[in-house]
Amino acid sequence: MKKRALLIGSAVAGAAGALTAGLGFYLSNRIMYMAIKEDTVIFEREVSAKRLILKEYDSLPKEEIWIQSPHGYQIKTIVVHPHPSKRYVIFCHGVTENKVNSIKYMNLFLSKGFNAVIFDHRRHGESGGRTTSFGFYEKLDLKAVVDTLIQREGEDVIFGIHGESMGAATALLYAGSVEDRADFYIADCPFSDFREQLAYMIQKDREVIGSPRLAISLAAFFIRLRDGYSIQSVSPKDAAANIKKPVLFIHSKNDGFIPSHMTEQLYEMKRGPKKLFIAENGDHAQSYVANEEEYSRCIDDFLTENGL
Template identity: 60%
Template sequence: MRRTFRILFTSFFFFLSLGLYFTNRLMYIKKKDDDFILKREKDAGRINLEEFDSLPKRDVFITSPFGYPIKGVLVEPHPSNRYIIFAHGVTETKMNSIKYMNIFLKHGFNALIYDHRRHGESGGKTTSFGHYEKFDLKAVIDWLKKEKGTDLVFGIHGESMGAATMLLYAGMLEDGADFYIADCPFSDFKEQLSFHIKKEIKLPPGLFLFVADLFLRIRDKYSIHHVSPITVIEKIQHPILFIHSQKDDFILPSMSKDLFAQKKGMKMLYLAANGLHAQSFNKNSQDYENVIVEFLQKYVGSESFSI
């Protein structure tokens, strides 16, 4: 009896420890320091603070449907109804979106950059890799439409988790933008976690995923299976530009290829020759801009976009 009890107690403690460990790593993933991000972008020449400070802009606070504030910056240098919203990657902040924003400002767009929940200056206690973030993105879009009117021509640019968030918003909630740019998204969160479990722990991922999913359902009230852009991509009718670095070893480029293959209708795919994860712009900046301009010319229907 004592031996049986010890086995049961040891098994319970193992599963409890395993579940807490994995869900802590997901829910409270270590973020980059805000000052580190700013310095990195400045040192690389991707942010010129004098130029950014001189732009006509204002801070905005948008209420999440979950009650916390979402911090954004609305940048409006143009008397135009063209806007683009930027959704950054996990561990980053809105400051990482400025390099992408500059491309669109150059081509006549106004912009809204914002911090995801639990990142930067926004509230929120946990990171959910797109599940709760997609509702926040909808709140940001609803705010912009209410503020600027419904006759906007607007798109969304997402990087990594931000790209997955954008696709989940468009495929699960509403296909509410005129175009989307998905830079290095994962196609399925379960597959992404499986890849990293096999890579880091070198064990079959089944048990780890089962325990992680069970604890996520209890602790953060969602399932890994809810975070799957590939299952909803066919519902998105507006055009999508998929971007991925060919050498990305964190989110494999095959995930963007799979999403591209499943997307019906208007779409483009750009596989950058250089750079690892989320480095397509950093290592291929002119090609990156060129393919965006080509995409806008083809699908937004204006000859005013030029290299």
């Protein structure tokens, strides 16, 4: 009888362990390999919305280059330089998107006299890379892009970094934990802490059954095991406290994917020059398209206030 109970207990423990491992693998897969949009879908969407006008884009002087990532793959980058000045903005797109999504922001800054650099994050668009790390590895890819711009234009180049969603988190992580090299940053709808963002997403996801805390712990363990980083280290709110250069924080009030209070938290953490714009209209990553005039005017005010 005792032997049989021991066998049953071992079987139950083994089954529970297998289920736990399976859930951890599933959750980490959802994060590391988040489904990205097809390039053709993004392209057709932007053309249909007239945010990408092919004739105008094709007429711009530009150069397509490949930048070596410190993680061993190539980053597809386009340098757009219609103006003779050494004023640039580097654009970081959000998760599931690619550099085409950055063109609408690029056009806005081209109209303000800046040149532009757009690129594909790892595992997106034409760039290499196996997983998405929501800023952990992406921040060093951004540094590689920054280094290339400075090598091309010289140490006297004036540049900002604009990021949307994951791209905004990446920009803040770069500025606050790698190097504060840009002259200004614009963080549009970033999350303030990856662990908190995961908790928010899991609570909304009906596919995940059980305790959100357990789900996050499992995801964190398997991500460290499989992708080599800790999700606790993906914390823009910790980075924001270290940024000395001016930051403009932007978020839509009714964002349903990353709540706007995360940007308000980042704004509070940032010391020194900063500005906050909470847009009345739009959902996630829609602050610009739903509030074009206010968005543009806020950027003008931010640049003027900081002598840029």
